[in-house]
Amino acid sequence: MSKKDIIKKTVQYIKERMSGESSGHDWWHIYRVYKTAEYIGKKEKADLFVIRLAALLHDVADWKFTGGNDSIGPNLAKKWLKKLKVNNDAIDRVCEIIKEVSFKGVSTKSIPRTEEGMVVQDADRLDAIGAIGIARTFATGAKFNKVIYDPAISPRRYKSAEEYVISTTKKNGTVINHFYEKLLLLKDLMNTKTAKRIAVRRHKFMKEYLVRFLKEWKGWA
Ligand code: NI
Numbered sequence: 241m242s243k244k245d246i247i248k249k250t251v252q253y254i255k256e257r258m259s260g261e262s263s264g265h266d267w268w269h270i271y272r273v274y275k276t277a278e279y280i281g282k283k284e285k286a287d288l289f290v291i292r293l294a295a296l297l298h299d300v301a302d303w304k305f306t307g308g309n310d311s312i313g314p315n316l317a318k319k320w321l322k323k324l325k326v327n328n329d330a331i332d333r334v335c336e337i338i339k340e341v342s343f344k345g346v347s348t349k350s351i352p353r354t355e356e357g358m359v360v361q362d363a364d365r366l367d368a369i370g371a372i373g374i375a376r377t378f379a380t381g382a383k384f385n386k387v388i389y390d391p392a393i394s395p396r397r398y399k400s401a402e403e404y405v406i407s408t409t410k411k412n413g414t415v416i417n418h419f420y421e422k423l424l425l426l427k428d429l430m431n432t433k434t435a436k437r438i439a440v441r442r443h444k445f446m447k448e449y450l451v452r453f454l455k456e457w458k459g460w461a
Contacts, residue, residue, distance in 0.1 A: 370442030
């Protein structure tokens with residue numbers, strides 16, 4: 241099977257698997273990460289075949305929804321790619337990236353070992369900020385029954401991945417705090433030059449949004 245057909249088949253597979261998911265991890269999240277990773281990958285001159293496959297499969301089983309078991313995603317991806325007879329070297333590289341890209345809180349530094357991993361991680365993180373990031377944050381917050389905002393609850397920093405997941409999936413914390421706990425920190429965690437440039441614009445927009453949100457909350461705007 242040609243590389244082009246492998247990508248096409250994988251697009252179909254993921255589209256069927258993930259459409260209609262409402263927490264912001266649906267097919268369109270994958271589509272945006274795929275497109276952004278492709279864009280960054282071209283600019284950074286990285287291996288586009290590995291990037292495309294890893295981007296398409298990176299949330300095949302999201303860490304936050306699998307009880308912390310981070311081998312479910314890579315295993316599913318491996319099974320799928322073996323079925324398509326992708327060569328073992330590419331499969332290993334794709335699976336390693338899937339393991340690396342999941343966000344586990346800011347204190348848990350997870351820097352991918354390869355350029356391709358860095359590109360996919362950047363694309364995934366870019367989709368968590370800016371206008372799209374704002375929409376996804378409220379959607380995820382609703383899924384976990386979080387309140388939009390409560391001035392009495394202040395943002396916090398998480399010491400471990402476990403603590404981060406508990407806070408993300410339980411009904412404590414607020415959606416607005418999530419901006420301070422995660423989203424506003426992502427700009428400085430970008431790996432590639434291209435992603436850093438894009439992140440600056442998206443970061444600026446989120447900050448403007450928050451200023452306005454907090455003003456309206458107090459009835460000033
Ligand atoms: Ni993702």
